[in-house]
Amino acid sequence: GESVGLHLPTLSVQEGDNSIINCAYSNSASDYFIWYKQESGKGPQFIIDIRSNMDKRQGQRVTVLLNKTVKHLSLQIAATQPGDSAVYFCAESPFYNQGGKLIFGQGTELSVKP
Amino acid sequence: DGGITQSPKYLFRKEGQNVTLSCEQNLNHDAMYWYRQDPGQGLRLIYYSQIVNDFQKGDIAEGYSVSREKKESFPLTVTSAQKNPTAFYLCASSITPRSSTDTQYFGPGTRLTVL
DSSP, X not given: OXXXXXXXXXXXXXXTSOEEEEXXXXXXXXXXXEEEXXXXXXXXXXXXXXXXXXXXXXXXXXXXXXXXXXXXXXXXXXXXOGGGOEEEEEEEEETTOTTOOOEEOXXXXXXXXX | OTTEEEEOSEEEEOTTOOEEEEEEEOXXXXXXXXXXXXXXXXXXXXXXXXXXXXXXXOTTOTTEEEOOSBTTBOXXXXXXXXXXXXXXXXXXXXXXXXXXXXXXXXXXXXXXEEO
């Protein structure tokens, strides 16, 4: 069935290092992807998105890479800071999705050690 | 939280009671959504609304009800028929539901605990 999943449930990195969070998706009809950051007890916060006609998109300290061949999405965080500690979710939206429904992965918890 | 408010932040309910969670947005977004999040899990869609006076069931609608009488408001009622209502409830909105590439923005959430 359709699913969005993450390779690693937890990731621990040293402050200042780069972080890479991965996400696999199975619906080849998905043409839009979003990364969200969720801090404990708060709602998800939009980080960055990418459309299927792109392979890479950069934001402030974050980069999203999309590999449609293997249905893989990744979020790279440069110079990771303690404030980046949170759970990160990927979400996908199929092109036929006229209801705006997103399919969410289970999330990866990023822990940044000072 | 992008102009989306949810209240209350914490809610306690006795078994057998119905409770209503509030969600308001001042972003002039057409679409609104309700999700449920359980510990260590992703978000599951309960209900969504593409336009005023219209809404559709999501993946886990049983035991919940909604209304959309105003564009800015999308309250969720957790009824006594919901067998395991303790969870973190998130409301979201997007500009339009008619595009598959429309970003959803989330409120701060309501944590519901059944005593």
